[in-house]
Amino acid sequence: MPIQDPETQDLLRIAVGGSVDHGKSSLIGRLLLDAEALRADQVDEVSRGELSHATDGLRAEREQGITIDVAYRYFSTEKRGFVVADTPGHTRYTRNMVTGASTADLLLLVVDARPPGLTEQSLRHVQLAHLLGIEHLVVAVNKIELVDFDQEAVKAIEHEVAATARRLGLRQATVVPVSAMEGDNVVTRSARTPWYQGPSLLEVLERAGRPSVAEDGALRFPVQWITRAGAYRGLAGQVSGGLLRAGEAIKVLPSGETSRIARIDSFNGPIDNVRGPLAGTVVLEDNLDVARGDMIVPADDPLEPAREVDATLVWLGTEPLTAGRRYLLKQTTRRVRATARELRTVYDVNDEAVDDAAALRLNQVGEVTLRLATPIVADPYSVNQTTGAFILIDELSHDTVAAGMVRATRAAISEEDQKSPDVVWHPGKLDRTERWTHLGSKGATIWLTGLPASGKSTISTALEQALVHRGRLAYLLDGDNVRHGLSGDLGFDAASRAENVRRVAHVARFFADAGGVAVVALVSPFKQDRDLARRLHVKAGLPFIEVFVDTPLEECARRDPKGLYARAKAGRLSGLTGQSNPYEPPPSPEVTVKTLEEPVEHAVERLMTLLDELG
Amino acid sequence: MSTPARTPAVTRLSLLEAEAIHVLREVAAEFERPVLLFSAGKDSIVLLRLAEKAFRPGRFPFPLLHVDTGHNFDEVIAFRDQIVADLGEELIVAKVQDSIDAGRVVEERGDGGSRNRLQSVTLLDALAERGFDAAIGGARRDEERSRAKERILSFRDEYGQWDPRAQRPELWALYNTVVRRGENVRAFPMSNWTELDVWRYIQREQLALPSIYFSHERRVFERGRHVLAESRHITPEPGDGVAQSEHVRYRTVGDLTVTGAIRSEAATVAEVIEELERAKWTERAQTRADDNFSSAALEDRKREGYF
Numbered sequence: 001m002p003i004q005d006p007e008t009q010d011l012l013r014i015a016v017g018g019s020v021d022h023g024k025s026s027l028i029g030r031l032l033l034d035a036e037a038l039r040a041d042q043v044d045e046v047s048r049g050e051l052s053h054a055t056d057g058l059r060a061e062r063e064q065g066i067t068i069d070v071a072y073r074y075f076s077t078e079k080r081g082f083v084v085a086d087t088p089g090h091t092r093y094t095r096n097m098v099t100g101a102s103t104a105d106l107l108l109l110v111v112d113a114r115p116p117g118l119t120e121q122s123l124r125h126v127q128l129a130h131l132l133g134i135e136h137l138v139v140a141v142n143k144i145e146l147v148d149f150d151q152e153a154v155k156a157i158e159h160e161v162a163a164t165a166r167r168l169g170l171r172q173a174t175v176v177p178v179s180a181m182e183g184d185n186v187v188t189r190s191a192r193t194p195w196y197q198g199p200s201l202l203e204v205l206e207r208a209g210r211p212s213v214a215e216d217g218a219l220r221f222p223v224q225w226i227t228r229a230g231a232y233r234g235l236a237g238q239v240s241g242g243l244l245r246a247g248e249a250i251k252v253l254p255s256g257e258t259s260r261i262a263r264i265d266s267f268n269g270p271i272d273n274v275r276g277p278l279a280g281t282v283v284l285e286d287n288l289d290v291a292r293g294d295m296i297v298p299a300d301d302p303l304e305p306a307r308e309v310d311a312t313l314v315w316l317g318t319e320p321l322t323a324g325r326r327y328l329l330k331q332t333t334r335r336v337r338a339t340a341r342e343l344r345t346v347y348d349v350n351d352e353a354v355d356d357a358a359a360l361r362l363n364q365v366g367e368v369t370l371r372l373a374t375p376i377v378a379d380p381y382s383v384n385q386t387t388g389a390f391i392l393i394d395e396l397s398h399d400t401v402a403a404g405m406v407r408a409t410r411a412a413i414s415e416e417d418q419k420s421p422d423v424v425w426h427p428g429k430l431d432r433t434e435r436w437t438h439l440g441s442k443g444a445t446i447w448l449t450g451l452p453a454s455g456k457s458t459i460s461t462a463l464e465q466a467l468v469h470r471g472r473l474a475y476l477l478d479g480d481n482v483r484h485g486l487s488g489d490l491g492f493d494a495a496s497r498a499e500n501v502r503r504v505a506h507v508a509r510f511f512a513d514a515g516g517v518a519v520v521a522l523v524s525p526f527k528q529d530r531d532l533a534r535r536l537h538v539k540a541g542l543p544f545i546e547v548f549v550d551t552p553l554e555e556c557a558r559r560d561p562k563g564l565y566a567r568a569k570a571g572r573l574s575g576l577t578g579q580s581n582p583y584e585p586p587p588s589p590e591v592t593v594k595t596l597e598e599p600v601e602h603a604v605e606r607l608m609t610l611l612d613e614l615g
Numbered sequence: 616m617s618t619p620a621r622t623p624a625v626t627r628l629s630l631l632e633a634e635a636i637h638v639l640r641e642v643a644a645e646f647e648r649p650v651l652l653f654s655a656g657k658d659s660i661v662l663l664r665l666a667e668k669a670f671r672p673g674r675f676p677f678p679l680l681h682v683d684t685g686h687n688f689d690e691v692i693a694f695r696d697q698i699v700a701d702l703g704e705e706l707i708v709a710k711v712q713d714s715i716d717a718g719r720v721v722e723e724r725g726d727g728g729s730r731n732r733l734q735s736v737t738l739l740d741a742l743a744e745r746g747f748d749a750a751i752g753g754a755r756r757d758e759e760r761s762r763a764k765e766r767i768l769s770f771r772d773e774y775g776q777w778d779p780r781a782q783r784p785e786l787w788a789l790y791n792t793v794v795r796r797g798e799n800v801r802a803f804p805m806s807n808w809t810e811l812d813v814w815r816y817i818q819r820e821q822l823a824l825p826s827i828y829f830s831h832e833r834r835v836f837e838r839g840r841h842v843l844a845e846s847r848h849i850t851p852e853p854g855d856g857v858a859q860s861e862h863v864r865y866r867t868v869g870d871l872t873v874t875g876a877i878r879s880e881a882a883t884v885a886e887v888i889e890e891l892e893r894a895k896w897t898e899r900a901q902t903r904a905d906d907n908f909s910s911a912a913l914e915d916r917k918r919e920g921y922f
């Protein structure tokens with residue numbers, strides 16, 4: 001066993017592919033054996049004649065004599081450790097191939113030296129590896145002793161490999177003639193292939209670059225965990241691009257709030273920099289509302305949160321994807337709902353486009369557009385293989401149904417007019433005047449904003465009651481209630497709050513248009529979100545009355561009917577508006593109610609009068 | 616700045632460490648009730664350090680659970696209690712003896728019987744009773760063949776069973792953590808570590824281990840290819856060797872009736888590493904007497920829910 005120094009050694013991840021029976025398992029067995037990584041009990045089995053037994057794990061596979069699942073093997077040399085993912089050859093195990101390739105730095109493809117050489121299956125492996133961003137292909141032309149060490153046989157395969165590499169645009173393709181059975185050129189160069197001047201397979205693997213983390217790119221730090229201890233609040237995560245540097249000006253996405261990295265902590269004390277893919281814990285200069293799933297990027301980074309992505313999917317599910325279906329999407333540390341809006345192209349296992357495909361099926365590759373319920377922060381996969389990767393999870397079966405790679409992102413639809421291009425507004429037969437005249441009612445939206453426990457619910461329930469008692473159609477959209485169902489899928493980060501406001505604003509607009517008074521009681525802490533609600537109504541020609549329920553924070557905390565402030569104080573609730581989260585008071589509301597000075601009935605009366613004045 | 620640049624190097628150990636920390640945090644963040652399985656063995660001691668790196672200065676977002684066979688080395692239990700006290704985290708002990716007393720399992724052939732298999736039931740009961748939906752363990756893929764195909768997040772049905780044919784594909788470092796009530800996962804943050812990596816990490820982090828990992832004098836006897844400790848639970852039977860005092864150490868801590876010792880003079884971490892680099896036998900073949908009777912033994916036990 002070679003002596004290794006763990007402080008200089010690194011780790012290379014290899015996916016091994018190839019057609020069944022071309023000798024993939026045997027070659028891995030040989031590498032393990034000759035790199036002296038196999039210890040005596042495994043050597044016994046290997047030397048019993050079946051090299052591939054060193055890698056064929058599960059009994060079912062032993063019985064059927066095929067590899068059906070990715071198996072991981074480990075061996076080391078002085079220079080580096082190797083994690084070998086042995087991936088199955090059958091097309092129907094494409095998902096395992098993709099699994100192995102998704103974490104690999106390099107593809108080692110095993111090809112039988114005898115005709116036909118590169119098979120459909122081996123080409124498929126190369127294509128998938130390339131799709132997953134592997135740029136280095138190493139081809140072991142195996143069983144070279146069966147073709148009498150003939151250079152011509154290798155040359156033919158070499159040509160094909162070069163052509164494939166050119167077609168796909170692979171950065172590097174290396175061909176090594178080997179015999180897994182007899183060991184030629186696996187670890188040491190063989191005298192039986194004098195025409196081959198290149199390095200042995202192991203040497204190639206030892207020298208290969210380790211490209212996994214985009215170090216030269218821009219900083220990407222997805223927040224994975226909030227570390228709390230007393231007053232300490234650290235944002236823990238794994239660097240997924242660029243270099244994390246103490247002192248750097250940053251911005252948190254999707255909120256866009258900016259700050260500076262005050263410190264980077266590690267278990268062993270503060271550090272100055274962290275390279276990907278290592279972990280670090282960041283403390284910001286400002287106490288921003290940052291949650292798991294947010295991403296820290298340079299302050300001047302042009303990256304925008306995406307509400308829509310174009311992506312390539314490798315479909316791994318038995319239920320096909322069709323346009324309109326919904327899934328859970330996991331990307332970095334974020335999980336959101338996604339709808340397949342459009343299925344543009346489907347490629348079959350031979351990489352040929354399927355005509356007019358309406359569904360993306362198992363083992364096929366497809367180009368799709370996904371609409372996201374809440375934004376993600378993503379780069380194209382070609383730029384960053386961590387922030388550009390995602391999986392889709394079936395909401396019913398919970399299976400992982402797709403490996404996804406982002407091609408393009410659009411911030412799109414944060415505006416009120418968001419709609420997909422092929423949706424048109426369907427005009428009804430009634431116009432508004434006709435509707436309101438027949439019903440004898442007039443629509444409007446009254447929007448109450450203010451701190452939690454400021455009195456919004458008290459005023460709005462009283463207002464709703466008073467209106468209905470006077471025969472007006474009124475309905476309360478209460479912040480707590482809309483979180484059941486309508487916004488039941490949303491959290492409390494800035495992006496989710498914005499989405500919540502957007503949904504409620506649209507519902508209120510419909511209701512007002514129908515002729516009712518929509519009474520909205522919603523913290524709605526951000527001016528920008530409330531302005532969106534106002535614009536929606538103004539555009540639709542509907543009255544919008546913003547009511548600022550103005551109660552001092554201390555008074556809210558004292559009232560605290562739902563115990564929110566108490567829980568926040570005890571550290572059991574984070575992100576409470578007014579406490580750790582900002583509240584932006586409206587600069588020019590139609591109505592301000594100072595609840596310390598004005599009784600509820602009085603405020604209700606004022607609002608009723610105002611509504612009447614609207615006509 | 617006058618202080619030298621402090622930028623941790625990207626090496627084999629730091630890569631493995633980063634991967635493990637990532638897995639620990641994902642599990643903690645996405646499951647409702649995770650638990651960390653702690654045996655006081657070297658792998659789970661490394662796991663504790665990784666958890667410290669993932670969550671300090673905060674507290675662990677999960678308790679520790681020890682499945683106690685009752686056939687323990689006293690040193691190991693003492694060590695367990697000490698390390699847990701030092702960490703200030705919660706430890707739950709689930710006893711195989713309680714499962715036996717409750718009639719949930721039947722002890723194998725009298726007093727020399729291995730309790731390794733009975734552990735499965737005790738573990739599953741403990742998970743179900745307390746509603747744990749993710750159990751974090753220190754298992755490594757290089758330990759044994761059938762483990763080589765285990766996912767980092769290994770999905771178990773409500774009976775704790777593992778179906779090797781229905782494993783979820785595991786892409787990039789994006790773990791699918793969606794489970795139904797009653798279902799759970801085993802999470803293995805150290806999947807990609809080798810035994811040597813574990814020892815090197817122990818050396819780098821200067822972690823304390825139970826004394827039985829290092830050469831010490833003990834009364835042992837031979838049974839087949841194995842060297843077993845004489846104890847209140849197990850004594851030589853006809854056909855076994857004669858008990859005598861020797862210099863031995865252990866490579867795993869487990870049920871002492873089936874955990875074999877190796878003759879060794881390695882008394883420090885550095886000496887163990889040196890010995891390992893020259894080692895001739897893989898860990899399991901040498902030290903788990905009861906895995907030997909069938910080459911598919913572990914696979915069967917995993918299907919049953921054994922860790």
Ligand SMILES: Nc1nc2c(ncn2[C@@H]2O[C@H](COP(=O)(O)OP(=O)(O)O)[C@@H](O)[C@H]2O)c(=O)[nH]1
Binds near residue numbers: 018024026142145
């Ligand atoms: N003659 C010869 N046979 C080989 C060589 N490598 C593998 N084989 C044989 O080819 C068959 C398939 O090998 P295996 O490793 O199981 O292929 P896999 O399906 O690609 O994993 C087995 O019978 C091996 O013994 C080689 O270099 N020379």
